[in-house]
Amino acid sequence: MAALQTAQTTETAGINSCIAALQTEFPAELRSRISSATILRGQLRAHRREPRITTTIPELDNLLQGGLPSGAVIELVGRRSCGRLSILLASLCAVTASGKVASLIDLGDQLDPRSAADFGIELDRLLWLRPQKLDDALAAAYILVETGFSLLALDLGLPPLRGRVSAATWVRLRRVAEIHRAVLLVGSPYRVTGCAATTIVSSQRGRGSWAGKTGTPRLLRGLATHLMADKLQGHRPQRTTTVFFTSPDAAFAAPSSTPRLRDTGRESHAI
């Protein structure tokens, strides 16, 4: 990896020197018009200033260079207990909080409305679909992208996935998302979008964080997960970050206090 980066740096330096040498051959008034494609692309990207949807997770937003890009398919890959669904709900919270509608296509039928409400999602603005097959889920995504939803969160649930779709289906979905400037955030236990995703973030198995010590009552404090950008359009891949998700029980408890009563009626025993 280091060798690859060194090679790329060397190549870039070589291009810049060629550009500089070419510029000296031209009159002063024309030198500013000589540039490389990389520089032009960066200028174009900066000029566009595409609005991005924040995930409300600062570490993930930094990893994605500001948030979820519009008109793109972003794939979030991870097995169990990796924070995948929490990231989807956090992104939905950002969109509904701004007054827009969003949709969660829940292939596994695993959404907990209580959790969604705890996240701050405005349930009135959340369209919850529960397809039973993968092709139905993608067909629903196609319909909603054409309708004008700005964020579609597609949660494919736990493995194995029910149904199969071709890579061409994902590519068509991406093109429709590009046309309508929608964001399709796909949470999957393994890679499914093929080349259609412009951004791929993989989540390694998280580690639970527990309050208390061995031999004493324990409380689940949260989950720490390690995210890596396997594919990031226009940027170098392999960037990593760590995110900590707080358990709702611990979120309302002081660091060393006993867990407080939850409104679900569950009562904790403290020694």
Add this chain to the structure above:
Amino acid sequence: MRIACLFAPLFVLAARLRSEPNLRGEAVAVCEGNGTTARIMAASRPSRQAGIRAGMTLVQARGIMPSLIARGRDSTCERSAHEALLEISWTLSPQVEATADDQIFSDVSGMDGLYPGKIGEETMGREAIAVADSLHLPIRVGIASNKLAAQIASSLPQSPVVVDAGDEAAFLAPLPLSHLQLEGRTASTLQRWGITRIGDLARLPADRVSARLGSDGLVAHRAACGVDHRPLVPHRPPPVLTEGMELEWPVVTIEPLLFAVRQSLDRLHRRLTRQELACSLLELELDLEPEGTERHTIGLPAPTRDVDALLALIRLELESRPPQSAIAAFRCMVTPDAPRRGQLTLFGPEDVHPQKLATALARLAARLGPDRVGSPRVAEGHCPESYGHVNFEPPPTPRFERSPEKVGRGLLTVRVLRPPVELEVITDAPLEMTTSLPDSGGDPPISTDSKNHRRIRLTSIASLTGEKPRIQGLVRIASGPWQLEDGWWSDRPVQREYWDIELSDGGLYRIYRDRNSGSWFADGLYD
């Protein structure tokens, strides 16, 4: 007062051609009766040019024109055509009266603001005719100051015909006496007297006519003078819109039925569009062969008039509940409702167009099922797996776009396993502590992350036969129990002990023990 009369000539034929547009331009005749007693009620222009007239028997007609296409009367088509005629008249005025299936009077007083000038009413009539053409129902329009003059004006071929106020007598004078549709004895008497024009009857002294012909003669004389005091009695609109047809032969499969249903839905779409309404409830009534009726009710998540979405819902319904026998006729009944409207804001966020949203919801309901499309709601009660589900009706967009917080609550959510996964809990060491999994019995919580403590292994029972999800591993850390009780007043109260655990493979689960049965279940995965 100004009254418009909308008249649909050859109504039974026009109603039939609405449902079978492919027969337009053909030699078609609509008959009533069966076998040799079937008589022609109305014939199309090519048929009339060949010499076929109303009143002929079908046998006579076929003798003149063997290639004549004969159709029976269809009450469903006629009712649909009558409703369409009502809707056309509502485009002129809300005050309408239906005196016959093919004739409707409409109060058009005060329309000079919309249709000013001398030709204003004529323009209004032409627009009504254009609306009728869009619904595939040719009509004639007559406008006058009373119902009689308007009715006679609408029967004339050059349409629309406008009779100025006070000119009713002059308008009627040159017309044949048959336009007054007099009672048989009166008409024959006048004919014997040589009275052939309405003006001739109007010039006779009223008292002499009354003395010779009685009250019927007096009524006829007043009509000939253009006097008609009959008021316009308003009509109440039907609560549903209906379109349908009787099939030529009973159909068994769904595809031919859907082809005919689509044509009915197209006509309903035009009628709903004309009234700026949408369908909120769709009912499909099937007449079965040899007898019987089936009704299928289809609720819609949002009012829509998208034909493809409605047809997909009907297909879904018929595939899930196929008809018991062959189908001889059908009717599509639509309960109209105002479509969702949204006021876009100047500074607010971009929102989905209400009509597009309603169409999308209908298509999603057709594809996934109506119970799988909606908004989540927190259900009452303490059971974590319970949830509520309502129709998706987002509130209006805020006036100003709200900037979302850059930093959220950073919470961890749980994937609810529906249904809960039954577990097998295996312990492989003697008890070292007073209590631990699997039977906490209300004792203090435990910690199993020490090698001196009991080892506890969880396995999902379904995974033993290869089914998913597969939950397996040693319990590294456990937190609990939390007691949960719900529905203590019911026959099957819920009594559970909940634990948060971490398995050796790193999975974080929420499990519980049912105190009624003693079984263990996993109902959540922290993700």
